[in-house]
Amino acid sequence: MSEDRSNDRRIIAGFLCLMCWCTNPAAHGGVAPEGDLCIIQIGFFEAHFAVFQPPTRGHRGFCEDLPDVTESVFVLEYLHGSLKEMPVDFRIIRDVDKLGRYARWDDIVQIEDIDAVTVFYQPPVIRPEAWFSVVYEFEQPGDYIGIVTTQHPTEDKTYNAVFPFRVGGTGYGYLPLFVALLLLVQLNYWIMSGGYSQWRAKIRLRQSVAAQQAGDD
16 A cells, blocks of 8 residues: 555656646747847847748747748847947758757757758848847748857857747647646646545456456356
């Protein structure tokens, strides 16, 4: 009986860990929402970030996934004055390695030929007006990774931001995680309320009865 309770506790602990993981969407790139704006983290530097698709979406801005395969305008508004003195470059690559939402700079440096997977590159440029923008017209839907790189003006230091995104159909977003969370909550309640133990007891009772009947025969 004590072994059964120990197994039940392990099952409950496992489901609780899964629930915590499902409700933590932070690990999905270098762009994070902050109120009505999006913030991109370039090392310890920050900038407001937005992508616009004027031909199809007008002035509506997006943080990551882009709904249409069309001309897209990427805009950074510097929040640190030092960025105005630093060269910033911008690259878009195809996510051929299927890194997905968890792509990081360590993954990027492992790419042997980054030029081969690059669809757009803006060489380093200094923007004293405190904003940076590039325009690229996507031709194919799919998964991409944006990379922003800047160089410290006086020191030998490089800072990067990596943000994966999808173009043309944003999929189901967090809906699968939300559904999984609901199922896990329901399952956790079933276990904690004794439903799982009762179900196991019924199974054992049926097995015992079946074994007894087989012995009588």
